[in-house]
Amino acid sequence: MSVIKVEHIYKKFGDVEVLKDINLEVEKGEVICIIGPSGSGKSTFLRCLNHLEHITDGTIYLDDEVLDQMKNGKSLIKNNGSRKKKTAEMCMKLGMVFQRFNLFPHKTVLENVIEAPIHVKGKKKEEIMPYALELIKKVGLAEKVNEYPARLSGGQQQRVAIVRALAMDPEIMLFDEPTSALDPELVYEVLEVIKDLAKTGMTMLIVTHEMNFAREIADRIVFMDGGQITMLDTPEKIFNNPDNKRMQEFLKKYNG
Numbered sequence: 001m002s003v004i005k006v007e008h009i010y011k012k013f014g015d016v017e018v019l020k021d022i023n024l025e026v027e028k029g030e031v032i033c034i035i036g037p038s039g040s041g042k043s044t045f046l047r048c049l050n051h052l053e054h055i056t057d058g059t060i061y062l063d064d065e066v067l068d069q070m071k072n073g074k075s076l077i078k079n080n081g082s083r084k085k086k087t088a089e090m091c092m093k094l095g096m097v098f099q100r101f102n103l104f105p106h107k108t109v110l111e112n113v114i115e116a117p118i119h120v121k122g123k124k125k126e127e128i129m130p131y132a133l134e135l136i137k138k139v140g141l142a143e144k145v146n147e148y149p150a151r152l153s154g155g156q157q158q159r160v161a162i163v164r165a166l167a168m169d170p171e172i173m174l175f176d177e178p179t180s181a182l183d184p185e186l187v188y189e190v191l192e193v194i195k196d197l198a199k200t201g202m203t204m205l206i207v208t209h210e211m212n213f214a215r216e217i218a219d220r221i222v223f224m225d226g227g228q229i230t231m232l233d234t235p236e237k238i239f240n241n242p243d244n245k246r247m248q249e250f251l252k253k254y255n256g
Helices: 042-049 079-091 109-121 125-138 153-165 184-199 211-217 235-240 247-254
Strands: 001-014 016-027 031-036 057-062 065-071 094-097 172-176 205-206 220-225 228-233
Touching: 001 220, 001 235, 016 042, 016 205, 016 228, 016 235, 031 042, 031 211, 042 205, 042 228, 057 228, 065 228, 079 125, 109 153, 125 153, 153 184, 172 247, 184 205, 184 211, 220 235, 220 247, 228 247
Parallel strands: 031 205, 031 220, 094 172, 172 205
Antiparallel strands: 001 016, 001 057, 057 065, 220 228
16 A cells, blocks of 8 residues: 555746656555755655645645645645644654754753654653653663753764654654765764664655665665656666666766
8 A cells, every 4th residue: 555645746946847747656664765866856855745845736645645736836625724734634644854953952852852742743741751762762862862962963963853753653754865964974873773764664765875775775766867757666676777877877976
């Protein structure tokens, strides 16, 4: 069963068409890595899935329900009060981790993690605290629960950002180049957390420039170029025998 389905997605910023006829189905428990050159629409695609950007045309389904449906920039969904509430509930099924950590600098690790469950989901502090502490421990930061972001490394901050998203109990995790803002020696610790998450059966879409990581973790690879999905296949096919010329050129640059 597909948990995400997009049909004929287009996205324009003014006269610039960033996404062009994107079609994709993601199965429950599947890990999809999205790769491609800068400016190919990868991050915009994730932001459209999470309703942070509105598509211009097309339909996005989440668990077989319409999340967004647009034609020529106008919504085909009656956007009344109950629909807004429904959309917000659907979006909470999606957790997102960005390139930048965006932690609250004036809040501790623990306070950052429990903020959204309390203020967005209405959880009581005593209800969410044990779960938050368990998640923090799982990513190896138990001794940092009372530290502020400024006293953490970039890798530690990104691990907190992942835990913060997981604390909302999402069904699907979206990662937008989660290691691009990190020093090379800190990349490994964040990728290990994502690998461990994949082992739990979490559905994930990951925009990444870490080709070895994508090869290891992905069930399927999406290659985007010029706002389009130009190749969609297994890691073996993508990396070992790509029949797409643009894909071949892209890999040559990464492989030297």
